[in-house]
Amino acid sequence: EVAVLRLGHRPGRDDRMTTHVGLTARALGADGVVFGPEASSPADTVRDITDRFGGPFDVEVTDSPKAVIRDWDGVVVHLTMYGLPVQDVEGDLRDALDDRTPVLFVVGAEKVPFDVYERADHNVAVTNQPHSEVASLAVTLDRLFDGRELDREWEDADRTVVPKETGKKVEDTSGER
Ligand code: SAM
Numbered sequence: 001e002v003a004v005l006r007l008g009h010r011p012g013r014d015d016r017m018t019t020h021v022g023l024t025a026r027a028l029g030a031d032g033v034v035f036g037p038e039a040s041s042p043a044d045t046v047r048d049i050t051d052r053f054g055g056p057f058d059v060e061v062t063d064s065p066k067a068v069i070r071d072w073d074g075v076v077v078h079l080t081m082y083g084l085p086v087q088d089v090e091g092d093l094r095d096a097l098d099d100r101t102p103v104l105f106v107v108g109a110e111k112v113p114f115d116v117y118e119r120a121d122h123n124v125a126v127t128n129q130p131h132s133e134v135a136s137l138a139v140t141l142d143r144l145f146d147g148r149e150l151d152r153e154w155e156d157a158d159r160t161v162v163p164k165e166t167g168k169k170v171e172d173t174s175g176e177r
Pocket residue numbers: 078079080081082106107108109110111112124125126127128129130131132133134136
């Protein structure tokens with residue numbers, strides 16, 4: 001199991017970023033995303049995309065994101081520019097996945113409280129440069145799954161994109177449910 005927790009959300013300002021954390025988690029192989037109580041609108045968007053483009057993908061909203069981290073029965077990985085390079089940690093993360101240990105990735109919005117750094121089993125950086133929670137999540141998931149997530153099949157999709165060299169083709173696959 002691989003889950004992503006979005007810690008912190010400023011309604012309005014963070015709506016797109018939080019939505020993109022969820023969409024990226026879904027597209028790149030995580031099993032689910034957990035949002036905090038302020039992020040019900042991004043949660044609705046990600047659920048809607050999952051309904052249309054397929055799953056399975058679990059979207060949760062919790063009153064207590066901190067409790068999710070505290071009580072996680074597995075490995076907690078906090079993505080932060082201050083952490084250890086992902087290329088040095090990815091082997092440990094893959095071992096955890098191979099052992100069927102649930103892995104929780106935590107990404108922040110604004111300043112992440114220090115107790116998260118302390119609770120995390122790994123503080124992991126995708127470069128030690130400031131950039132984005134969406135980018136760091138994407139690179140880390142791709143490293144973890146070693147590219148296999150790119151070939152994932154989707155279940156119960158109403159819409160399926162047919163890859164085209166040029167133009168857009170989307171098939172109605174709702175009848176195949
Ligand atoms: N300045 C804030 C802090 O010190 O906690 C973080 C702001 S940053 C825009 C939002 C999130 O992006 C961070 O919480 C982290 O999860 C992620 N992030 C930004 N740069 C990163 C990097 N180089 N490696 C991993 N994650 C990163």
